Structures are given as C-alpha cells and as structure tokens.
Amino acid sequence: MPATVPAAVGVLGGGRMGAGIAHAFLLAGAQVTVVERDGQAAEAAQERIERDLSRSLERGAVDGNLDEWSQKLSLSVDHADFAGCELVVEAVPESWDLKVSALQQVERHLAESAWLATNTSSLSVDGLAGQLARPERFCGLHFFNPVPASKLVEVVLSKHTGEELRALSVQWVEGLGKTPVVVNDAPGFASSRLGVAIALEAIRMVEEGVASPEDIDNAMVLGYRFPVGPLALTDIVGLDVRLGIAEYLESELGERFAPPQLMRDMVARGELGRKTGRGFFHYNR
Structure with a gap:
C-alpha cells in the first residue's frame, strides 16, 4: 500500500517550523488549516507558506x-476550524505550559476519531500525553529545520500511543517523502540529545579558544561529513531554542548538558543566529 497523508491536516502555529510543516503536507496533497494567535500572525504565516510554495x-x-496551491491552504485564529481535520500537529514554542494549554484547547475541538501530534524537540511526550483526554491518539512528530529541505522526521511514541497510531505515523512521514526514525519517549529523544551534546561541546571549544567557529565547523563537515557544522546549525535552530533544550536536558540528565556561559551571554545580547542576523556567524537579514 502506498504511503499517504490525511486528507485534512491542521497545524497550530505558523512560525518557521509550523509554516514548513504546513508546506510539507500541502505538497503531499492535504488540505491544510493553520491556526495562529491573531490576524497579524496569520498573515505572516500565510506569507511564509506561500514563499515556500513559490x-x-x-x-x-x-x-x-x-x-x-494556495486554494488548499486556510488560515484562521479559531481553534474550532480544526474540527474537520483528521490530524493536527502542534508547533508552538518550546514551553511546557504553553504546549499543554495549546494541546488541550485543540483536543477539545477535534472529532474523537482525529489524531493529535506535537512537534516538540525535547519535552516529554509521555508527560504531554498524560494531560490529554485521549492520550492513545497522540504522539510526537519532530520535524527538522528547514522542513522543506530536511528528509527526517522523528516519530516519538509515548507509553500511551495506540498501535494504530504507531503504524499510521510512519506512513504519514513516508507520505511526505521523508524518512521516519522511530524512538520511544526519553529526554531529548535521539536527535536533540545527540545534536545538542555535539553543539554544546563545540560552543565550549569556542569559549575556551580552542579554535574559531569556522574551523570547528569545517572539521565536522570535512572530517565527519556533517552536512552543516554544529555551530552553523545552532544558528539555524536559534541559540535561544537550543539554550532552552539544553536547560531541560540538564534538569533531566545532569550537568553534562549544562549550557556554556558563552551561550547564555550570546542569548542575553540577542545574538540568536540567523533570525537576528548574528550568532556564531553573521547573516544578511
């Protein structure tokens, strides 16, 4: 049976990740509804998605x-517009309270047969599932930035995830033309845990004066065939985002994930990477 995606998909949050997720499902043939917090954010989300489509x-x-293609896309500020969706993917910022509130609001508007997923890159999918009325219909679908170019989606299964969803989630990812990696819920899953560990060590090397950011990244790109260096990738993800993930992993796994002071200082100065024009490297905004 060929891999397919649901006919009607919702995305909560139209930022860079949410827009990319919406774009991926649009290209796979789904009708997509994106819900944002207000009209201005919805307009910005539409511009992002249409730019990717172009x-x-x-x-x-x-x-x-x-x-x-735009006719298959709907923008809204009302969670009730998710009522006809077969699947909704939450893509709001990495805050426990925000995600719990958002997921609970979405779930209240879904049909009992609908599926719900979170795009969290580090928070406990078991814990989030425990806050929902139908945890067996919930899993993690961790997309990677930039979504249009990335070939990977990490499928994160909680202890509550039902057998039907375990199979369907893999089919959906394949239907998007991407490769699923299936993991059981654990702090940082597989990708964030390993990716952040490498990034933190690279930042410590800059902090200690071991080498320049350019040389550290070149060592990993040329020596280990990384497609992009750990510091450039941190700039893409956002230093603030990775700082939040590192702090969470430190709380769960210990001081080996403690963020370097350089990272904290850069975030405090607003040097967040590509989105601010400056991180470990400089960018034209």
Whole structure:
C-alpha cells in the first residue's frame, strides 16, 4: 500500500517550523488549516507558506501555479476550524505550559476519531500525553529545520500511543517523502540529545579558544561529513531554542548538558543566529 497523508491536516502555529510543516503536507496533497494567535500572525504565516510554495514551483518540485496551491491552504485564529481535520500537529514554542494549554484547547475541538501530534524537540511526550483526554491518539512528530529541505522526521511514541497510531505515523512521514526514525519517549529523544551534546561541546571549544567557529565547523563537515557544522546549525535552530533544550536536558540528565556561559551571554545580547542576523556567524537579514 502506498504511503499517504490525511486528507485534512491542521497545524497550530505558523512560525518557521509550523509554516514548513504546513508546506510539507500541502505538497503531499492535504488540505491544510493553520491556526495562529491573531490576524497579524496569520498573515505572516500565510506569507511564509506561500514563499515556500513559490520556491517549490520555481524548482519544478511540483506543477501548477501558486493560486492553485494556495486554494488548499486556510488560515484562521479559531481553534474550532480544526474540527474537520483528521490530524493536527502542534508547533508552538518550546514551553511546557504553553504546549499543554495549546494541546488541550485543540483536543477539545477535534472529532474523537482525529489524531493529535506535537512537534516538540525535547519535552516529554509521555508527560504531554498524560494531560490529554485521549492520550492513545497522540504522539510526537519532530520535524527538522528547514522542513522543506530536511528528509527526517522523528516519530516519538509515548507509553500511551495506540498501535494504530504507531503504524499510521510512519506512513504519514513516508507520505511526505521523508524518512521516519522511530524512538520511544526519553529526554531529548535521539536527535536533540545527540545534536545538542555535539553543539554544546563545540560552543565550549569556542569559549575556551580552542579554535574559531569556522574551523570547528569545517572539521565536522570535512572530517565527519556533517552536512552543516554544529555551530552553523545552532544558528539555524536559534541559540535561544537550543539554550532552552539544553536547560531541560540538564534538569533531566545532569550537568553534562549544562549550557556554556558563552551561550547564555550570546542569548542575553540577542545574538540568536540567523533570525537576528548574528550568532556564531553573521547573516544578511
């Protein structure tokens, strides 16, 4: 049976990750509804998604025109517009309280047959599931930034995830043209735990004057065939995002994940990476 995605998909949050997730499901043939906090955020989300769609059309990745693809996209500020969705993916910032509140609000508007997923990169999927009325219909779908270019989605199973969803989640990822990696819930899962560990050590090396950011990244790209160096990737993800993940992992796994002072100082100065134009490297915004 060929891999498919649900016909109607919702995405809560239209920031960079949410927009990328919406774009991926649109290209796979789904009707997509994105819900944002207000009208201004919804307009910004639509611009992000349509920009990604335009790039896909320019590359010849899909046929048609922007108007045709945009007709499959709906923007809203009302959670009730998720009522007809078969799957909703939550993509709000990495805050426990925010995610719990968001997931509970979404669940109240879903049909009992619908599925719910979180795009968390580090928070406990078991813990989030325990806050829901139907935890067996919930899992983690951890997408990677930038979503259009990334071929990986980490499927995170909680102890509550039902057998049907365990199978469907893998099919959905394959239907997006991406590769699923299935993990059981644990702090940082597989990707964030390993990725952050490497990034933190690279930052410590900069802090200690071992080598420049350029040389550290080149060592990993040329020597270990990383597609992008750990410091450049930290700039892409956002130093503030990785700081939050590191602090969570430190609380769960111990001081080996303690964020270096350099990282804290850069975040305090607003040097967050690509989104601010400066991190370990400089960018034209």
